[in-house]
Amino acid sequence: MQAYDVVIIGAGHNGLTCAAYLGMAGLKVKVLERRPVVGGAAVTEEFCPGFRNSVAAYTVSLLNPKIIADLRLHDHGLRLVERRVQNFLPTLDGRYLLAAEGRTKDGIANFSHIDAQRYDAFNQRLDASADLLRELALQAPPNLTRGLGTRTIGELIKAAALGNRLRRMSTENLRALYDLFTKSAADYLEQWFEGELVKAWLGFDAIVGNYASPYTQGTAYVLLHHAFGEVNGKKRSWGHAIGGMGAITQAMAGAARAHGAEIETEAAVREVIVERGRAAGIVLEDGRTVRARAVVSNVNPKLLYTRLVPAGALPEKFLARMNSWRNGSGTLRMNVALSALPSFIALPGEGDHLSSGIIIAPSLRYMERAYDDARATGWSREPVVEMLIPSTLDDTLAPKGAHVASLFCQHVAPELPTGESWDDFRDEVGDLMIATVDHYAPGFKQSVIGRQVLTPLDLEREFGLLGGDIFHGALTLNQLFSARPMLGHADYRSPIKGLYHCGSGAHPGGGVTGAPGHNAAQAVISDLKGRRI
Numbered sequence: 001m002q003a004y005d006v007v008i009i010g011a012g013h014n015g016l017t018c019a020a021y022l023g024m025a026g027l028k029v030k031v032l033e034r035r036p037v038v039g040g041a042a043v044t045e046e047f048c049p050g051f052r053n054s055v056a057a058y059t060v061s062l063l064n065p066k067i068i069a070d071l072r073l074h075d076h077g078l079r080l081v082e083r084r085v086q087n088f089l090p091t092l093d094g095r096y097l098l099a100a101e102g103r104t105k106d107g108i109a110n111f112s113h114i115d116a117q118r119y120d121a122f123n124q125r126l127d128a129s130a131d132l133l134r135e136l137a138l139q140a141p142p143n144l145t146r147g148l149g150t151r152t153i154g155e156l157i158k159a160a161a162l163g164n165r166l167r168r169m170s171t172e173n174l175r176a177l178y179d180l181f182t183k184s185a186a187d188y189l190e191q192w193f194e195g196e197l198v199k200a201w202l203g204f205d206a207i208v209g210n211y212a213s214p215y216t217q218g219t220a221y222v223l224l225h226h227a228f229g230e231v232n233g234k235k236r237s238w239g240h241a242i243g244g245m246g247a248i249t250q251a252m253a254g255a256a257r258a259h260g261a262e263i264e265t266e267a268a269v270r271e272v273i274v275e276r277g278r279a280a281g282i283v284l285e286d287g288r289t290v291r292a293r294a295v296v297s298n299v300n301p302k303l304l305y306t307r308l309v310p311a312g313a314l315p316e317k318f319l320a321r322m323n324s325w326r327n328g329s330g331t332l333r334m335n336v337a338l339s340a341l342p343s344f345i346a347l348p349g350e351g352d353h354l355s356s357g358i359i360i361a362p363s364l365r366y367m368e369r370a371y372d373d374a375r376a377t378g379w380s381r382e383p384v385v386e387m388l389i390p391s392t393l394d395d396t397l398a399p400k401g402a403h404v405a406s407l408f409c410q411h412v413a414p415e416l417p418t419g420e421s422w423d424d425f426r427d428e429v430g431d432l433m434i435a436t437v438d439h440y441a442p443g444f445k446q447s448v449i450g451r452q453v454l455t456p457l458d459l460e461r462e463f464g465l466l467g468g469d470i471f472h473g474a475l476t477l478n479q480l481f482s483a484r485p486m487l488g489h490a491d492y493r494s495p496i497k498g499l500y501h502c503g504s505g506a507h508p509g510g511g512v513t514g515a516p517g518h519n520a521a522q523a524v525i526s527d528l529k530g531r532r533i
């Protein structure tokens, strides 16, 4: 039995961020991680002999600059580089769209001059909403609490400050914000653009990790969610961490350790200890007990409340709502080792476009069909694939002359509609994804010399992502902001005193942001030390 101020369940990037801030505040922290490596979904692993890759999350943008600075992640070895080209959308008829600094508008104009003219105004509107989200990311949302205590008054002040911030937006920007929270991505984009490829490029962000048609209401929010990041000060850019996403979490672990946190891997937590209505520590799978004044959970909220908290310790109505927490991103992730770079029909040969997010989904209707097919049969014969080849930016991942690619495939059913197991279809669907890229870049299939396929079931088994949900819960309006993970608990505090959540199931949600970890640390420090960070 050991005593700590705080024990954290899970060493995902949010658990590590939280540990570093708690350590900075002088608290004695223990982090327990089920896997042999820290990092959760942000890890670099050797998936095939000689080839390493970011095996789950694969690209960086949302990681908050304040967290990078506070944790001194650069001093702990982190180096972020931008993609030379942001996105490349090939077609089969020789056309393509390239999005790159200073070149995007010309690319759009190849398809529609009207779209190119509207592009700046579109960006200004989206930026205004993304700026707001960026500001709100590092604060707990207003929390619905009852009574008239100091906490309630604090929440009212917070709500008033938000109202005031919204009042400072122009009417047009406010209307765009409202649209982005409520409309479908297709409706939102169709009011701006006419070209299929430009709508597909921007609409892809709305279906990443979001098992929905881009014509479904609420999907515009997911587009916005992917827009509040930056790389090295460049807003809405996406980039790469040298050494892969594991470089981010290794740097975070270094920062946490430097502030005194102890991190133990291969240490799965079985149960949260609740004594007289208060969390008092945890029990590990191996039977050991770690006692602490507070317990912070980095895992999906449904996993925490339905599997790790003892039955009977939670209010019945809370548990009933948590049971209906919606998980299931509908994604399949592949890592492939390549003997050569692909050559696309639309833009043959090597070039900067191969350092980009290569999106195979040439229209919003294509994405909708992929979703409809997945609902009906489990996956589509014409799937949505984003391919990134990080070895074009980073020579630490593959042997000289060879490459690694990440394939992020959207719209596979979280659970197969037939009730069959994903274990029986892993290879078949893996083959289909390779064949899909091969269709656009003939010869790709022959260049694949090794591969790893992670179905939604594998993502759950390997990383604890329930239903394979990459965000720890869908980013739908009923699961966002003050309602994440539930109205009344948006302040990172659970219904059990001393139990907190710091994972992506809390505001501002999924992605490698570090924000829930930062915000949860504030709540814990305020409760244990009576001060803010």
Ligand SMILES: Cc1cc2nc3c(=O)[nH]c(=O)nc-3n(C[C@H](O)[C@H](O)[C@H](O)COP(=O)(O)OP(=O)(O)OC[C@H]3O[C@@H](n4cnc5c(N)ncnc54)[C@H](O)[C@@H]3O)c2cc1C
Pocket (backbone or CB within 6 Å): 009, 010, 011, 012, 013, 014, 015, 032, 033, 034, 035, 038, 039, 040, 041, 042, 055, 056, 057, 058, 059, 060, 061, 062, 267, 268, 269, 270, 298, 299, 331, 333, 408, 459, 462, 463, 464, 465, 469, 470, 471, 472, 502, 503, 504, 505, 509, 510, 511, 512, 513
């Ligand atoms: C395939 C995929 C692709 C993605 N792509 C991107 C991307 O490119 N860019 C981006 O920004 N985001 C991406 N995301 C989303 C992002 O990776 C996640 O939202 C984020 O990493 C979640 O971080 P977290 O710290 O909240 O939780 P996690 O990373 O899920 O960490 C939770 C940790 O808890 C551990 N754990 C679970 N149960 C227990 C237990 N009982 N005891 C102890 N430990 C336990 C887990 O092993 C894990 O390490 C992707 C996610 C996936 C899965």
